[in-house]
Amino acid sequence: MKYTAPTKQGYFGKYGGKFVPEILIPALAELEEAYEESLNDPLFQKEYHDLLREYVGRPTKLTFADRLTEHYGKAKIYFKREDLCHTGAHKINNAIGQLLLARKMGKKRIIAETGAGQHGVATATACAKFGFECVVYMGAEDMERQKLNVDRMRLMGAEVRSVETGSKTLKDATNEAIRDWVTNVDDTFYIIGSVVGPHPYPMMTRNFHRVIGEETRDQLKQKEGRLPDYLVACVGGGSNAIGFFYPFIDDENVKMIGIEAAGLGADTDQTAATLTKGTPGVLHGSLSYLLQSNEGQIQLAHSVSAGLDYPGIGPEHSYLHDTKRVHYYGVTDQDAMDAVKLISMKEGIIPAIETAHAFAYLETLMPLTQRDEVVVVNCSGRGDKDMKTISEWF
Amino acid sequence: MTTKTSRIQSVFEKRNGDDKIMSLFITAGYPDLESTVDLILGFEENGADLIELGMPFSDPLADGPTIQYASNVSIEKGITMKKIFGMVRQVREKSEIPIILMGYINPILRYGVEAFCSDAEESGVDGLIIPDAPIEESGIIESAAREHGLDMIYLVAPNSTDERMKAVDEKSSGFVYCVSVTGVTGARQGDEVARSVERFIGRVNTNVTSNPKLVGFGIKNYEDAKLISERVDGYIVGSALIEAIRKEYPNKGWKESVLQFVNHLKFGNI
């Protein structure tokens, strides 16, 4: 590949790094070593790919969205069906990968943060499957709006700890998970749920998700005999998006679009549109764009979707934004909810509210496309967990 | 490296025999914006040798509930970086006690690294402790800090390797901050700290040889301090001091009670 980021120090351009307390430095060094080893360990790789096939259900389908294509009357639209992964979202690709690393490193206890609860569920699932102790930190507000996922985690034996600080959402759950990690660093492995955190997490998590883009490439080649013209994905921390984009990053003709949650609007203070409204800074161990005040205090994000309700973004997305390899736009709560309805009605697929942000952007994108072009949307998750919010909205 | 002796260095040079250096951490603007300067001056009168002045951050992920609380109070009361420099200036009108600013890197980046170091020097700050900028990342501020005569104080922890301790010692000036236990800041129960420190300090003394050493995290009283700092140059108290303030503020005479606590931390019951 021409594209080689990150550097050995974990930098994507000027973003990334390891901005963590001294106590975590040995843990990151140990993790880096274990991860590097796993890349050249055929048994590790085989076990990971076997689990993806036999347990997660990969490869996921690439579905032609014929009625949605007809609706817009422009380019052909395909969905990459991460919603069909076991547990209902892409998150499990990474949770399984990191859990295998934890086992390899001899760690006994797993912790995770979660927003929408999909990463928490994926981690609880992997822990149940392998018999690990699991503690998941979740903001009190998110526990309310994603109650189904809280119940799923508990049923599988995970302990879900309610986080009452700050905005009571993903940012604060991540703070608590890091504090737990700092305290129990000897026996605990922190499974981070997106391409955020200190190096090597953003790189490692990307690589556990690159299977999304690799499959898409092969599947589209079979169906259309060509590369896509557009890739569209929603971006919270950015894991589903980067896994989808990364295998196409050297293909200059493939245009990539990341969709952030604009909340009530990127021009209001009720937003999670980090790249649109943010400035570079350090949160949760890496340098990246952030929503912050003039004093450098982190601002509370807002989005109707718990999984995108985060004032930061993975460092690689900051880099791809600055270099303009990927273009990022915001979609409001209202537009995302309208897209939930449209995709449900036209395709019989109820998307997660996170995912619906990507679909909502088709309203803007499709009129600009040609009939002989192909758009692929990463359908990162299914919407069962969101039924309460969806019912209350309409 | 600064060539002239810094205020921090001279504290250690002037230390008599077995005396222990006491460094106190207080969040700037806690319990209110008006009290910080008075508290610092009072701490000095009651035995503090160094002051670590905390720059509040909204997401202090190396801190336990006590310092999180103090940071939130201070942010709510409207603390700003400019106000913190103002506090340091006011202390400097009356005192030469070394002041180390301690806080997370983000507010510093937002202020601008060069402007921050320059304003720090101008107001009378002596050094910096930035827990989330370990030696891998401190290049972002190191040269500006040195240029403005600020000591850079790095941390070692019980799980730091011998090589790591040596590297930290090499990068540090002023002193090396020895984190007594793995975990966030905050008082610890029983003898957890003492047990952890046993082996750790032995390794610290072998590997950290060019800087003085202060041990901190979890020290809650005079007895703890004495025991834990036995084989180093002194100790750091933060959360226990903030708890002492939290217990008394804003009752009448709260400041006196807090200063009594400080006096006892240093001298024990007399």
Ligand SMILES: Cc1ncc(COP(=O)(O)O)c(C=O)c1O
């Ligand atoms: C279905 C789904 N999509 C997207 C996201 C956002 O995360 P990321 O940007 O890391 O893909 C989440 C997070 O919870 C999710 O559950």
